Amino acid sequence: MANLKQLEGGRAAFAYKCALQGKDLGKDYKSHVKNIPMMIKTNGLGAAFAFMKSKEKEKTYKLLYKQTHDWLKENLALGKTFSKNDDLVKVLIELDSSSYRAVTIEVLALFNWLKRFSDGLIEKENK
Numbered sequence: 001m002a003n004l005k006q007l008e009g010g011r012a013a014f015a016y017k018c019a020l021q022g023k024d025l026g027k028d029y030k031s032h033v034k035n036i037p038m039m040i041k042t043n044g045l046g047a048a049f050a051f052m053k054s055k056e057k058e059k060t061y062k063l064l065y066k067q068t069h070d071w072l073k074e075n076l077a078l079g080k081t082f083s084k085n086d087d088l089v090k091v092l093i094e095l096d097s098s099s100y101r102a103v104t105i106e107v108l109a110l111f112n113w114l115k116r117f118s119d120g121l122i123e124k125e126n127k
C-alpha cells in the first residue's frame with residue numbers, strides 16, 4: 001500500500017511540475033492535456049504518441065511528448081525497455097501486450113493529474 005501511495009504522490013508531484021512548465025503555453029497546453037487521453041483511448045497509445053511526434057514543431061506537443069517520456073523513463077519498471085536515449089514511440093511499438101497495457105494505464109493516470117493541475121494553474125492565470 002505504501003508503494004501505491006508513493007507512486008501516486010510521485011506522479012502528482014511530477015505532473016504539477018509539468019503543468020507549471022506548460023503554464024507558459026496557456027490554453028493550448030490545457031486543451032491538449034484534455035484531448036490526448038481521448039486520443040489514446042480511441043487510437044491506442046502508440047498511434048497517439050506517433051501523432052504527437054509528427055507534430056513536434058508545435059511546442060505543446062513537443063513538451064507533452066518529452067514530459068511523458070521523462071516520467072515513463074524514470075518511474076516505470078519495464079526492465080531494459082527504456083534506455084536513456086530511446087525514443088518513446090520506438091519503445092512503445094516494441095512492447096509486448098501486457099507491458100503496453102501497463103504503460104497505457106500509467107500514461108492515462110499521469111494525464112489525469114496533468115489535467116487537474118493545468119485546469120487550476122492555467123485558469124488562475126487567465127482570470
